[in-house]
Amino acid sequence: MIQITIDGKKLEVEEGTTILQAAEKAEIHIPTLCYHPLLEPYASCRVCVVEVNRQGKKELVTSCNTQVQPGMVIETQSERALRARKLNVEMLLARAPAAKPVQKIALELGIEKPRFEIKDPDRKCILCGLCVRTCEQVVGANAISFINRGQEREVSPPFGEPSEACIGCTACAYFCPTEAITFEDIHDRKVIHDELYLGPSTAIRVPVRQAVPMVPFIDEDNCIHFKTGNCQLCVKVCEKEAINHEMKEEEIEIEVGSIILASGFKSFDAYRIPAYGYGRFPNVITALEFERLVNASGPTGGKILLANGEEPKAVGIIHCVGSRDENYNEYCSRVCCMYSLKFAHLIKEKTEADIYDFYIDMRCFGKGYEEFYHRLLHEGTKFIRGRVSEITDIPLTEEEDGKLIIRVEDTLIGTVRRIPVDMVILATGLEPGLSHSELAHTFNISCSQDTFFLERHPKLAPVSTFSDGIFLAGTCQAPKDIPDTVAQAGAAASEALALADKGSFELEPITAEIDEKLCAGCQICVSLCPFSAITYNKEKHISEVNEALCKGCGTCVAACPSGAAQQKHFRDIQIMAEIEGIFID
Amino acid sequence: MSQQAFEPKLVGFLCNWCSYTGADLAGTARMTYAPNLRIIRVMCSGRVDPQFVLKAFQEGADGVLISGCHPGDCHYQEGNYKALRRHRLLSKMLEQFGIEKERFRLEWVSAAEGAKFQKVCNEFTEQIRHLGPLSWNGGKKNE
Numbered sequence: 001m002i003q004i005t006i007d008g009k010k011l012e013v014e015e016g017t018t019i020l021q022a023a024e025k026a027e028i029h030i031p032t033l034c035y036h037p038l039l040e041p042y043a044s045c046r047v048c049v050v051e052v053n054r055q056g057k058k059e060l061v062t063s064c065n066t067q068v069q070p071g072m073v074i075e076t077q078s079e080r081a082l083r084a085r086k087l088n089v090e091m092l093l094a095r096a097p098a099a100k101p102v103q104k105i106a107l108e109l110g111i112e113k114p115r116f117e118i119k120d121p122d123r124k125c126i127l128c129g130l131c132v133r134t135c136e137q138v139v140g141a142n143a144i145s146f147i148n149r150g151q152e153r154e155v156s157p158p159f160g161e162p163s164e165a166c167i168g169c170t171a172c173a174y175f176c177p178t179e180a181i182t183f184e185d186i187h188d189r190k191v192i193h194d195e196l197y198l199g200p201s202t203a204i205r206v207p208v209r210q211a212v213p214m215v216p217f218i219d220e221d222n223c224i225h226f227k228t229g230n231c232q233l234c235v236k237v238c239e240k241e242a243i244n245h246e247m248k249e250e251e252i253e254i255e256v257g258s259i260i261l262a263s264g265f266k267s268f269d270a271y272r273i274p275a276y277g278y279g280r281f282p283n284v285i286t287a288l289e290f291e292r293l294v295n296a297s298g299p300t301g302g303k304i305l306l307a308n309g310e311e312p313k314a315v316g317i318i319h320c321v322g323s324r325d326e327n328y329n330e331y332c333s334r335v336c337c338m339y340s341l342k343f344a345h346l347i348k349e350k351t352e353a354d355i356y357d358f359y360i361d362m363r364c365f366g367k368g369y370e371e372f373y374h375r376l377l378h379e380g381t382k383f384i385r386g387r388v389s390e391i392t393d394i395p396l397t398e399e400e401d402g403k404l405i406i407r408v409e410d411t412l413i414g415t416v417r418r419i420p421v422d423m424v425i426l427a428t429g430l431e432p433g434l435s436h437s438e439l440a441h442t443f444n445i446s447c448s449q450d451t452f453f454l455e456r457h458p459k460l461a462p463v464s465t466f467s468d469g470i471f472l473a474g475t476c477q478a479p480k481d482i483p484d485t486v487a488q489a490g491a492a493a494s495e496a497l498a499l500a501d502k503g504s505f506e507l508e509p510i511t512a513e514i515d516e517k518l519c520a521g522c523q524i525c526v527s528l529c530p531f532s533a534i535t536y537n538k539e540k541h542i543s544e545v546n547e548a549l550c551k552g553c554g555t556c557v558a559a560c561p562s563g564a565a566q567q568k569h570f571r572d573i574q575i576m577a578e579i580e581g582i583f584i585d
Numbered sequence: 586m587s588q589q590a591f592e593p594k595l596v597g598f599l600c601n602w603c604s605y606t607g608a609d610l611a612g613t614a615r616m617t618y619a620p621n622l623r624i625i626r627v628m629c630s631g632r633v634d635p636q637f638v639l640k641a642f643q644e645g646a647d648g649v650l651i652s653g654c655h656p657g658d659c660h661y662q663e664g665n666y667k668a669l670r671r672h673r674l675l676s677k678m679l680e681q682f683g684i685e686k687e688r689f690r691l692e693w694v695s696a697a698e699g700a701k702f703q704k705v706c707n708e709f710t711e712q713i714r715h716l717g718p719l720s721w722n723g724g725k726k727n728e
Contacts, residue, residue: 444658444662446603446658446695446696446697447697448696448697449697449698454696454697466696467660510628530664531661531662551661552628553628553629553631554627554629554632554664555632555661555663555664555667558631558632558633558634558635558667559667567628567632570627570628572636575625575634575637576637576640578625579596579625579637579641579644580640582596582623582641582646583594583644583646
C-alpha cells in the first residue's frame with residue numbers, strides 16, 4: 001500500500017494505481033476525454049493533467065497513465081495544472097468545435113471561444129484514439145488506426161479504403177465519445193420479424209424486457225468474441241463472473257413421474273392471406289407486433305408510429321385473421337376480440353387517430369369484458385360489422401392517395417365500403433406452438449380436429465390426456481386468455497401433485513394373464529409385447545406376464561396359439577359372446 | 586328375399602382410445618350415419634384375434650370392420666401394426682373361402698375424426714348393400 005496526498009487529502013492506495021484512479025477513490029473529479037476504464041490509457045487529449053510534487057520536483061503529468069509513487073503530493077486544480085488544462089481544451093475545441101464533450105469541458109473551464117483558427121467547424125474527431133484502441137484491444141480486428149502526421153493525422157482503415165478486416169461490429173462507434181464515428185442502420189423499420197424485438201440491440205442481451213427467466217443470452221452470430229477471439233468485455237464487467245463463452249449445449253436426462261405440457265401457441269402466419277398485404281405494406285402489422293410497438297420498452301418507447309416515423313391519422317383493426325375461416329382455421333381464437341378492443345382503447349389514449357374496428361361478432365365472454373366493450377362504444381371507435389376482403393394502396397379518389405384502403409362489406413348498412421387508413425392491425429388467431437407435432441409424437445398425445453392437444457374429456461377432464469401422468473395446460477390445449485390459462489395451469493399442477501402425493505397408483509384391471517396349464521412356452525407373446533411385460537420362465541417352461549408393466553392392449557392374447565394368454569375383461573370367450581349377441585334376433 | 590332393400594349386418598371392432606372415441610365424437614356431434622354397424626370395443630386393434638372375424642362372419646355378418654389408431658399413433662405403440670399384418674393375411678385366406686375382399690375392412694380413425702367414422706360407416710354400408718348378403722354362414726342365415 002502506498003501513501004499519497006491528493007488535493008490535501010491523505011490517501012492509501014495499492015501499488016499500480018494511477019493518479020486518476022486514486023482521485024476517483026478520493027471522490028475528486030478530474031476531467032478526461034480519451035480515457036475509458038476498459039481500455040489501456042493513451043493520454044492523447046492531455047485534459048487530465050495534474051501537478052505532481054515528486055521528490056521535491058514539481059511537474060505536470062497526465063493522471064490517466066501515471067502510477068502513484070510513495071509520498072506523492074498531487075494537486076488537480078493548481079494554477080499550473082489549470083492553465084495547462086485550459087490550453088489543451090482550447091486547442092481541442094479549435095480542432096473539433098462540434099464535439100459535444102469538448103464543448104462541455106470548455107464551458108466548465110470558462111472557455112468561450114478558442115483563440116486558434118478553426119479550420120473545420122463541423123469536425124468532431126479529437127484524435128483520442130478510443131476507436132483505434134477498441135478495435136485493437138477489445139475486438140482484435142485491427143481494422144483502423146492513425147494515419148499521417150501533424151495536421152493531417154486522422155483515423156482511417158488502411159489506405160483510406162473499406163477494409164475486409166472490419167467485421168462491422170460498430171464497437172468503434174460505441175466507444176467514440178464525440179459521435180465522430182457513426183454507423184448507418186441499413187435495416188429500415190422492418191415489422192416482419194421472427195423474434196419480436198423490433199429494434200437494435202447488443203450481442204449479449206435479454207430477449208425482451210419481460211423475459212422469464214430475466215437472464216441475458218449471447219447471440220453467437222453477432223458476438224465479437226466468436227468472430228475474433230477477443231473482446232469479452234461482458235466477462236470483465238460482470239461482478240458475479242456469471243458469463244462463460246465456452247458454454248455448450250447439454251442434454252440432460254431427468255426421471256420424472258408426471259409431465260405437464262405447456263408448449264403454448266404461435267400466431268397465425270399473416271403471410272397466408274395475401275389480400276391483406278402483410279409483408280407488402282410496411283404499415284400492415286400483426287397483433288403481436290403492435291403489442292411490441294405500443295410497449296414502453298419497445299423500439300419506439302411506446303409511441304404508435306408508422307414505418308416512416310409519423311403518427312397515424314387513421315387505424316383499422318381487422319378481427320378473425322385466420323380464424324373462423326374455412327380456408328384457414330375454422331375455430332375461434334377466443335382472445336382476439338378482447339385484445340382488439342384493448343388496442344382500440346390504447347390508440348385512442350395515445351394518438352388522435354380515427355379507429356375502425358372490423359368484426360364479425362364481439363366475443364366479450366369474461367368478467368368485465370362486456371363492460372369494457374360498452375366503454376369503447378362511447379369512446380368513439382367506429383365499429384363496422386363485416387369481413388375485410390382486401391387491403392389495397394391503389395387510390396380511386398384523391399383522399400385515398402397515399403393511404404391503405406380497406407375494402408369491406410358493411411353488413412349492417414348493406415353496402416361495400418372503402419375506408420382509407422394509415423395503419424392496419426391484423427388480429428391474427430392462435431395456432432399450436434412450434435414444436436407441437438414433435439411433442440405430440442414424443443408423448444404419444446392425440447390432437448383434436450383443431451390440431452390442439454386432445455384432453456381426456458372436453459368437460460370433465462380438461463387438463464389430463466389419455467396417457468396417465470401427462471397433463472396439459474394453457475394454449476397448447478386450446479386458445480384461451482390469461483385468466484383461463486392460469487386456472488388451467490393450477491389444475492394441471494394440482495393433478496400432477498396429487499398423482500405424486502398419493503403414494504400409490506391405480507392400475508386398470510384389464511391386464512393380460514397366462515394360464516400355466518395351457519402355455520406351451522412358444523414365446524410368441526414375449527416378442528410382441530411393446531412394454532416388455534412378458535418374460536419366459538426357463539424353469540417352468542412358460543411365459544409370465546408382469547402385471548405392473550402390462551398396459552392391457554391384448555396383442556399377446558390375439559397372438560397366442562393355445563389360448564393360454566387372456567386379457568381380463570376382454571377374454572376371448574367374452575368377445576365371442578358379444579359377437580353372438582349381435583346376431584340374436 | 587323380401588321386397589325391402591337388403592340391410593347389411595356389419596360388425597366393427599374398434600380400439601378404445603382412437604376409433605371408439607372418434608365414433609363417440611360422431612355421436613356427440615349428432616352426426617347421422619347408417620345404423621348397420623354394431624360396435625365391439627377392444628382396448629387396442631391389436632387385440633383382434635382372426636378368430637373373432639371368422640366368428641362374426643359365421644354368426645351372420647355381411648361385413649367386418651377393424652378400426653384403430655393411425656400408424657405411429659397407437660396408444661400401445663405398435664398394436665395397430667399387428668392388426669394391419671393380421672388383416673392382410675386374413676384377407677387372403679378369406680378370399681380362398683369365397684368371402685370377397687371388400688367385406689373385411691381395416692380403417693384408421695383417430696379420436697378427432699368423428700366425420701371420418703361417419704363416412705366409413707356410410708360407405709361400408711352402401712358397399713356391402715351392393716355386394717349383397719354373404720351367401721354362406723354355416724346355416725345361421727338371417728332373413
